[in-house]
Amino acid sequence: xxxxxxxxxxxxxxxxxxxxxxxxxxxxxxxxxxxxxxxxxxxxxxxxxxxxxxxxxxxxxxxxxxxxxxxxxxxxxxxxxxxxxxxxxxxxxxxxxxxxxxxxxxxxxxxxxxxxxxxxxxxxxxxxxxxxxxxxxxxxxxxxxxxxxxxxxxxxxxxxxxxxxxxxxxxxxxxxxxxxxxxxxxxxxxxxxxxxxxxxxxxxxxxxxxxxxxxxxxxxxxxxxxxxxxxxxxxxxxxxxxxxxxxxxxxxxxxxxxxxxxxxxxxxxxxxxxxxxxxxxxxxxxxxxxxxxxxxxxxxxxxxxxxxx
Amino acid sequence: xxxxxxxxxxxxxxxxxxxxxxxxxxxxxxxxxxxxxxxxxxxxxxxxxxxxxxxxxxxxxxxxxxxxxxxxxxxxxxxxxxxxxxxxxxxxxxxxxxxxxxxxxxxxxxxxxxxxxxxxxxxxxxxxxxxxxxxxxxxxxxxxxxxxxxxxxxxxxxxxxxxxxxxxxxxxxxxxxxxxxxxxxxxxxxxxxxxxxxxxxxxxxxxxxxxxxxxxxxxxxxxxxxxxxxxxxxxxxxxxxxxxxxxxxxxxxxxx
Numbered sequence: 158x159x160x161x162x163x164x165x166x167x168x169x170x171x172x173x174x175x176x177x178x179x180x181x182x183x184x185x186x187x188x189x190x191x192x193x194x195x196x197x198x199x200x201x202x203x204x205x206x207x208x209x210x211x212x213x214x215x216x217x218x219x220x221x222x223x224x225x226x227x228x229x230x231x232x233x234x235x236x237x238x239x240x241x242x243x244x245x246x247x248x249x250x251x252x253x254x255x256x257x258x259x260x261x262x263x264x265x266x267x268x269x270x271x272x273x274x275x276x277x278x279x280x281x282x283x284x285x286x287x288x289x290x291x292x293x294x295x296x297x298x299x300x301x302x303x304x305x306x307x308x309x310x311x312x313x314x315x316x317x318x319x320x321x322x323x324x325x326x327x328x329x330x331x332x333x334x335x336x337x338x339x340x341x342x343x344x345x346x347x348x349x350x351x352x353x354x355x356x357x358x359x360x361x362x363x364x365x366x367x368x369x370x371x372x373x374x375x376x377x378x379x380x381x382x383x384x385x386x387x388x389x390x391x392x393x394x395x396x397x398x399x400x401x402x403x404x405x406x407x408x409x410x411x412x413x414x415x416x417x418x419x420x421x422x423x424x425x426x427x428x429x430x431x432x433x434x435x436x437x438x439x440x441x442x443x444x445x446x447x448x449x450x451x452x453x454x455x456x457x458x459x460x461x462x463x464x465x466x
Numbered sequence: 467x468x469x470x471x472x473x474x475x476x477x478x479x480x481x482x483x484x485x486x487x488x489x490x491x492x493x494x495x496x497x498x499x500x501x502x503x504x505x506x507x508x509x510x511x512x513x514x515x516x517x518x519x520x521x522x523x524x525x526x527x528x529x530x531x532x533x534x535x536x537x538x539x540x541x542x543x544x545x546x547x548x549x550x551x552x553x554x555x556x557x558x559x560x561x562x563x564x565x566x567x568x569x570x571x572x573x574x575x576x577x578x579x580x581x582x583x584x585x586x587x588x589x590x591x592x593x594x595x596x597x598x599x600x601x602x603x604x605x606x607x608x609x610x611x612x613x614x615x616x617x618x619x620x621x622x623x624x625x626x627x628x629x630x631x632x633x634x635x636x637x638x639x640x641x642x643x644x645x646x647x648x649x650x651x652x653x654x655x656x657x658x659x660x661x662x663x664x665x666x667x668x669x670x671x672x673x674x675x676x677x678x679x680x681x682x683x684x685x686x687x688x689x690x691x692x693x694x695x696x697x698x699x700x701x702x703x704x705x706x707x708x709x710x711x712x713x714x715x716x717x718x719x720x721x722x
Contacts, residue, residue, distance in 0.1 A: 201722070208568050211719035234570035244561040247478050260470035261569040300565075 159222035161186050161308050161339035162207065166216035169202055169363075176202040177363040179216065184341055186307075189334045191350030191357040191371075192343040193447065199363040200343040201241050204312050207341075208238055221308055234262065237306035241313045241343075243297030245285055251296055252281040258300045265303045273299045276325055290317040298326060302333065309333060311342045315349055327353050347447040351375075359450050366450045376420055378446040379403075384413040384428055385435035398427045418449070471571065471579040475553065479587060487591045490541055491598035497533040498599055499606045501525060504532075525608045526615070526688040534619050538595065539682060542627035545591065547651040549584035550634020555644040558721050567720060577712050581635050588627035596620040611688050618687035625700040626682040630655070632704035636711030642721045654678075678703060 162184035169176040177199045184190045194200050205211045206218055209225040209232070218225055223232045247254060251274070259265035274281050279295040288296065294317045301309060309330065315323045330340050331353055344350045350357060351371050359367040367374070382404070389410030395401050400419030406412070417424055421438070428436075505523055529535075554577070557563045566576060599616055603609060630651060637650040662677035662684070674680040681700050685693030 205564070205720075205722065208564075210564055210567060210722075230570045230572060233568055236568075238565075238568040240561065240564050240568075242561060243565070245565065246560070246562060247474075248481075249477070257470055257474045258565075258569070261566070261571060263570075 158186055160184060160219065161188070161221060162190075162341055163219040163222075164203070164216070165218075167203070167206065167213055167218055168215045169199075169206060169211065170214045175363055177206075177213075180360065180363070180365055181216075182358055182365060182368055184339060186339050187334060187337050188355040189330060189340040189342065189353050191354035192341060192360070193345065193347060193350060193357055194343075194360040195345055198360045200345075200360065201312055202363075203360075204238075204310055204341075204343060207310055208233060208236070235307045237301035237304065237309045239297045239301040239309075239311045239314050241316070243293055245293060245296060247285045249285055250281065251279060251283050251285060251288070254285050254296065255281070255299060255303070259303060262304050269305075270299060270303050273302055273329075276329070277322060278325075291319060291322070294318055295322070298329070302329060305333075305336070305338065307338060309338060309340045309342070311340065313343055313345070315344070323349075347444050359447065361450055374446060377418065379416050379418045379449065380421070381437075381439040382413070382415070382417045382424065383435070383437040384433060386411045386413070386428075387432040387434050390431050394431070395427055399423055418446070471566075471576065472582055475580055475583040476586065479549070479552070479583065483587045483590060486541075486545055486587070487594040490538060490591050491594045493537055493541070494533050494595050495598045495602050497537065498529060498608060499602050501528050502607050504528060505607075525610045526686070529608070529611065529619075529688055530683065530686065533599075534623065534688065535683065538623055539626055539679065542588070542591075542623050543630040543651075543655050545588060546584070546627040546630030546632075547634045547647065547655075549587060550581075550631045550638055550651075551644060551647050553580035553584060554635055554638030555642055555647045558638075558642045559644055561722065563720060564722065573716050574712055577635065577639055577708070577715060581631065581708060584631040584635070585628050588624050588631065591627070592620045592624035595623065615688050615691050618692045621692070621697065622682045622687055622700075625697060625704075626678060629678050629700050629704045629707070632707040636707035639711035639715035640718075641714075642718075 160183045164183070165181050167180040168178050180199070180203065192200055192203070202211070206213055207220050207225055209229045212226065220232045221235055225232050245254060249257070252270075255270050255274075256267075259270065271281070273279075274295075277295045277298060279292060279299065283292065285293075285296070294314075298314065301311065301314075311330075314330075315326055318326060330342070334340055342350065342354070347357075351374075354371055356368070356370050357374060358365060369377075390406070392406060392410060395404060395406065395413065398404075400417055400423060403416035403418070404413055405415045407414070413428070417438075505528065554563075557566075563576075567573060596617055599608070599620075600613055603611075603613070603616075633654055634647050634651050638644075638647045641647075658677040658679045661673045662679040665671055665673040674684065678700060681693075681696040681703075685696045687693055
């Protein structure tokens with residue numbers, strides 16, 4: 158089956174500055190794919206390459222099996238796009254503006270536009286010029302979704318939306334995926350993506366640093382643990398266990414505490430050699446995992462940690 | 467789809483277009499209506515002064531030296547540049563062009579539709595100027611210039627605006643920078659003026675052939691009617707600007 162998006166060794170340099178270096182991954186049809194990274198990591202660059210707004214320095218991108226440059230008109234007809242900073246202007250009303258954008262796509266049923274606007278709470282009689290940032294973002298969402306595209310490419314789609322509307326948005330894209338539409342969605346906030354995404358890619362400085370199912374990422378995430386043993390264990394008992402750098406055995410050798418990153422299976426098998434009297438493991442925080450990839454990267458955002466993640 | 471882009475941008479520029487048309491018409495009528503007074507003044511001028519100012523006593527000469535020689539071509543050039551600026555570089559710098567180009571249209575189509583909008587605006591302005599001058603033709607004693615000759619001059623005015631719009635589109639689509647459009651158009655405008663009016667002092671008549679302004683007025687349409695060769699020159703020049711810009715635009719990255 159044709160991939161929704163297929164990147165191979167995609168590279169984009171701006172003068173001497175590197176935007177993307179050798180980015181390769183695939184987005185399966187019908188999946189919701191989260192594309193994470195801090196500001197400046199190359200998320201928007203990747204998305205603009207997919208839409209042929211910019212051209213790769215080397216490597217290639219295929220969208221719905223097509224070349225964004227050679228088959229640009231066809232590709233863009235089958236894709237819905239929302240820019241990171243959705244800019245629109247004009248003296249028209251929201252309705253008039255959406256009709257214009259629909260006309261650029263060869264027409265979209267008015268009922269479809271009305272339905273989306275209603276669900277997002279967007280008043281179509283307002284003038285485009287006078288819209289707040291959140292309302293402009295809603296216009297952006299409606300225009301991206303209205304023609305039921307095979308692939309949605311959304312750059313920071315929830316920025317400026319209040320939490321209620323964010324939820325509506327997440328419902329909308331979950332429904333879209335249920336209908337077989339693919340969703341490629343960038344964000345710099347893990348918690349926003351992990352709620353809906355099937356898989357997540359994390360990029361940093363234009364390179365892929367992680368790509369996995371959300372469930373697998375979660376299993377690799379950092380957990381706070383506390384293990385007590387019936388009798389003292391040797392001080393080097395866990396020295397060679399992967400992911401144990403943040404763990405500390407107390408001086409008596411009966412209590413192991415700290416942060417463990419990696420698959421729980423490793424931990425379980427290691428402690429099973431001893432008699433365990435107490436065990437506490439916290440839920441994994443994906444935000445911490447996300448931040449562990451950014452250490453050293455500038456501008457890594459630090460939102461409030463989400464511990465029930 | 468085919469006309470949506472064109473209609474949308476025309477809609478957005480509707481108000482400023484009305485302003486331009488009224489402004490140009492009022493200024494044109496204002497200058498032209500002083501001909502009866504000025505005629506008496508110029509009659510009393512020494513012949514040498516009259517010649518150096520390119521003024522003779524005729525209505526055509528007066529209109530060439532004032533209305534169509536100075537203020538209206540300047541306004542036409544400014545209109546062309548601002549229309550081009552708004553349609554390309556401004557749109558690109560604000561990020562709005564990203565949205566338009568994310569739709570199933572080609573970049574060439576975007577440029578051509580927007581340019582058509584600017585050209586239709588220029589046509590509207592020139593027609594309104596023509597009608598305004600026809601309205602005062604009798605009262606301002608301009609009857610020695612026929613309506614067709616006035617139309618021929620207004621056609622050149624239209625083409626001058628189109629040429630500078632094409633220049634602004636060319637620079638804007640090629641480079642995507644507002645500053646480049648403003649600087650480039652101003653430089654071309656100044657050179658065009660210098661080349662057309664001061665060539666005699668360089669003792670090199672060929673220089674005037676480099677100036678769009680020469681093709682605008684050099685054939686004196688107010689006296690001799692339609693100047694087909696000059697019309698063709700401005701059309702070809704516009705086509706070259708637009709083609710070069712569009713080719714470059716199709717090959718480069720859209721700025722973010």
